[in-house]
Amino acid sequence: MESSSMPAEPTQTLENPARRLLLKGSAGAVAALGIMSLIPVARADELSTLPDYASWKRQQDLILHSEATMETRRGAIRSGIVTPSQTLFVRNNLLAPDASIIADPDTWQVRFEGVNDPRTLTVGELKKIDVQTVASVLQCSGNGRAFFPHGASGTQWSVGAAGCIVWTGVPLKAVVDELGGPIGGARFVTGTGGEEIPEGLDAKQVMVERSVPLEVMDRILLAWELNDDSIPIAHGGPLRMVVPGFYGVNNVKYVKQVALTENESDAKIQVSGYRVRDVGVSGAPDQPSMWKMNVKSWITLPLDTTEQGRNMIYGVAFGGTRTIDKVEVSVDDGETWQEAELLGPDLGPYAWRPFVLATELAPGEYRIVSRATDVEGQGEGRGQGRCRRDAGLRRESIQR
Secondary structure, three states: OOOOOOOOOOOOOOOOOEOOOOOOOEEOOOOOOEEEOOOOOOOOOOOOOOOOOHHOOOHHEEEEEEOOOOOOOOOOOOOOOOOOOOOOEOOOOOOOOOHHOOHHHHHOEEEEEOOOOOEEEHHHHHHHOOOOEEEEEOOOOOOOOOHHHOOOOOOOOOOOOOOEEEEEEEEHHHHHHOOOOOOOOOEEHHHHHOOOOEEEEOOHHHHHHEEEEEHHHHHHHEEEOOOOOEEOOOHHHOOOEEOOOOOHHHHHOOOEEOOOOOOOOOOOHHHHHEEEEEOOOOOOOOOOOOOOOOOOOEEEEOOOOOOEEEEEEEEEEEEEOOOEEEEEEEEEOOOOOOOEEEOOOOOOOOOOEEEEEEEEOOOEOOOOOOEEOOOOOOOOOOOOOOOOOOOOOOOOOOOO
């Protein structure tokens, strides 16, 4: 089985690369041609234990790519509306700071520039300005990289570098208003992370400092809670700049400065990193930045084998900055489609929607795909709700 826009996930072992969705009949499992498994499972380069800063997480729900990159297993998402913190993926550009910075979160200081009354405020002081809660998808811009036909470098994420989170914090606009409003000429919101820069390195080459258009300031949250708990070190505590609908790199962890600026940051991560470009082309400032997320969906259950008869096919879908209008599911690799039911409650335009399709399946082998469409008619890959198949995705015969 597979989602509509991605080839199959890594196999369970090197010795047994072929796995398939089989439906059991009265005589037992039916033989079929192999499809690579969709279950993200252990690989040779996987860590055996969680690093200390993430030791509280549920290891069975994660693929441990490295100490800085941990992926949620597809099956662990199931039909969940909110992703449990213990299951949420981890992606760090630099080593996480020492846990001492979250010992007393209210004392963490943030500098505000580009406003008429520039000032340094503590988290405790921010909590007295305003408070708001928003649900949004947190997704690494490289989510799905393992399926790229050109063999992209970097962590080989399948679909698990994403989760749906409930954030609580102060709206940035409320803080800016408190500080006299933006100065003239401001065009971007620039957040600077508080990671320690390794000695001997040029800070601009490695620091996490991202700029997003000023027009999205109204939705930015300076968050101190994740899923009703203080944000842990692994996810950017004590304070994170959350930009709902934007890729994770723009959601700056350990934020220590927020500035309204005329120009984008001159840090490498902004100037040439996270730019949309053709394969083989180096990143440059004139290329689109990785800001808004695209429409996306994938199947979460079942993944390998199931029983004949009535089956519930689950998945998740989101529209980035727009609400999902519908999700369709195909059990014959895109030949025919059925509209799935969106599971509630609806947590807003930036959250994902779990979906389910009830269908009858006879013994055999199936490739199950999904496609989502947002309220403006934009869908996965080509827009207008059409399904994309990336190069290298094989069509498998269906055994009846």
